[in-house]
Amino acid sequence: MRLEILENAEDTSKDDIFKIKLEDAKYEYLRLVYPFNPEIEELPNDRAKNWQTKCAIEMYNIMGDENVTSYSENGLSESYGKAGISQDLLNELPPAKAGVPK
Numbered sequence: 001m002r003l004e005i006l007e008n009a010e011d012t013s014k015d016d017i018f019k020i021k022l023e024d025a026k027y028e029y030l031r032l033v034y035p036f037n038p039e040i041e042e043l044p045n046d047r048a049k050n051w052q053t054k055c056a057i058e059m060y061n062i063m064g065d066e067n068v069t070s071y072s073e074n075g076l077s078e079s080y081g082k083a084g085i086s087q088d089l090l091n092e093l094p095p096a097k098a099g100v101p102k
Contacts, residue, residue, distance in 0.1 A: 001018045001021075001022075001053065001056060001057055001060070002014070002015075002018070004057055005018075005057060005060060005061075017060065018056065018060070021056040021057075021059045021060045022052060022053070022056045024056070024059055025051075025052045025053070025055035025056040025059060026043060026052050028055060028085065029043060029048055029051060029052055029055070029093070030043070032090075032093055032096065033048075033093055033094055033096055033097060034096070034097050035096050035097075036097070036098065037097065051089070051092055051093065054089060054092075055085060055089055058085060058086060058089060059085070
C-alpha cells in the first residue's frame with residue numbers, strides 16, 4: 001500500500017491508517033462471502049488477501065466520501081457500491097457461501 005498510495009515503500013507515516021483499512025477490508029470480505037458464518041475470522045487464501053489489499057486501497061482513497069452514491073460535476077462522475085466499495089471490486093468476490101443459519 002505504501003508504494004501504490006505514497007509512491008515510497010520506505011514511508012511509514014500512514015502505516016496506522018493502512019492497518020485500519022486492511023482490517024476493515026478483511027471484515028468486508030468475510031461479511032460478504034461468509035454472511036452466515038460469523039465464526040470465520042481469517043481470509044481463506046492469497047486471492048482473498050489480494051482482494052483485501054485492493055479494497056483497503058480503495059477505502060483509503062475515498063476517505064471522507066464514504067457515503068457518496070452518485071456525484072457528477074464538469075464531466076467527473078463518482079458512485080460507490082456497498083460500504084464505499086466499487087462495483088468492479090465487488091464483482092471480483094466469489095459467491096457468498098450459503099449455509100444453515102445457527
